[in-house]
Amino acid sequence: MNVRGECSPIPVISIVGGKSNSGKTTLLEKLIREAKSRGWRVATLKHDVHGFQMDQPGKDTWRHDQAGADIVAISSPQRIAILERVSDDQPLDEVLNRIQGVDVIFTEGYKYADKPKIEVFRFAVHDKLFSKPEELIAIASDVKFDNGIPCFGLDDVQGICDLIQEKFGIKENPI
Structure with a gap:
């Protein structure tokens, strides 16, 4: 049961990029701040x-x-x-099972895991998307993609959180 009293599993969203210095941590910091402004309890899990x-x-x-x-x-x-x-190294699901009492879990560094992904793509760093289209719920990029996957600017964390809120049914709880 999550903090909202619902018996649904906690959504897990992996922030991924094809290479180092793609902007994953920067995007994740912004997403955390936006999620917190909506009253969400947030957990992060970094793989090293x-x-x-x-x-x-x-x-x-x-x-x-x-x-x-x-x-x-x-x-x-x-x-x-x-x-x-x-x-x-522990399987991702085993580590995730230890996290309770939150509305969303963001992971960073689990680009091969079978969790919904937001790929960070910067034209100066990448030449193509790393993830398979069916793994992605969104792309955060400095260029537009026309592949049917929602694409947001690198700073559009409101839009990304709106998508997450709609897709996973997370309720806002103004602080």
């Missing part, structure tokens, strides 16, 4: 094939991790973070 370090060397939680804890959690009045050791 190189591994990552969220903790600071020398801090208590880092020391717990270095000592071999399988799960390290830290809690404050503003945030909770839970870091868990895994032996392999």
Whole structure:
């Protein structure tokens, strides 16, 4: 059940691009701000094939991790973070199943996953779309495409969120 009391699954939308520096993170930042202005609870999931370090060397939680804890959690009045050791890259759906209480989940870096996608395309960086047309719900681009897929300007996050709202039935909850 999502935060609106509905028993529908949480929509997952992957922000993808054919190459690095296509503008995925920039678009995602704008989409998050627009979604939040509509009162949506938003989760993001970034895939990093190189591994990552969220903790600071020398801090208590880092020391717990270095000592071999399988799960390290830290809690404050503003945030909770839970870091868990895994032996392999986890399937996207397994990671998504851990996220609850939101209206939409945006992913970045899962361009081969079987989730609806918004492809970011910039003429200076790309020569063709990366995704198959049937995978796309929209294109965000600095050029127009005439392929039947809704195409938005790189800054038209209102239009993209309108499409997401209509397609997935997300309700606005003004703050």
